[in-house]
Amino acid sequence: MQTTQSPYIRTEDFEAVLRDVVAPLADEVDRAGRFPGEGIRALGEAGLLGLLSLRESGGAGAGLREAAQVIERLAGACGSTAMVLLITTRPSPSSTGTPPTTSAARSPPAVT
Numbered sequence: 001m002q003t004t005q006s007p008y009i010r011t012e013d014f015e016a017v018l019r020d021v022v023a024p025l026a027d028e029v030d031r032a033g034r035f036p037g038e039g040i041r042a043l044g045e046a047g048l049l050g051l052l053s054l055r056e057s058g059g060a061g062a063g064l065r066e067a068a069q070v071i072e073r074l075a076g077a078c079g080s081t082a083m084v085l086l087i088t089t090r091p092s093p094s095s096t097g098t099p100p101t102t103s104a105a106r107s108p109p110a111v112t
Contacts, residue, residue, distance in 0.1 A: 013046040014070065018077045026078035039081040043074075051089050 021042040029036045043049055051067040053059020062070070067089055075082035 010046065014048060014073075017042045017046050017048075018074065022074065022081050023077040026080070029078060029080050036078060036081040036084060039078060040084055043081075043085065048085070049088065051085075 017039070022036070022039040025036065025038055029039075040049070047060055048070065050057070050059030051062045051070060052064070053061070055061035060066075071082050071086050071089065074085060
């Protein structure tokens with residue numbers, strides 16, 4: 001499976017992180033129920049924690065399809081690491097370059 005078509009995501013670095021860090025620790029991370037810090041750190045070093053962030057902001061500049069492909073591939077190696085990346089990878093005004101148009105777009109709704 002092709003991981004991504006993005007010219008900004010270094011596929012060989014991503015595959016090395018999967019092979020050398022994430023996959024070997026997956027069973028132990030799940031068995032111990034611990035945070036997959038080594039995998040997250042390695043993904044950061046490979047530039048994959050800012051998948052949807054603008055390149056000008058230091059991110060990968062990927063689109064939603066590319067991010068989904070990366071997370072899907074990661075989930076095949078370690079579900080815990082994929083979940084952390086998934087919940088921290090979301091489009092936001094700062095990642096898309098589009099400012100929010102109202103204060104409601106910047107703030108969560110009040111809980112009543």
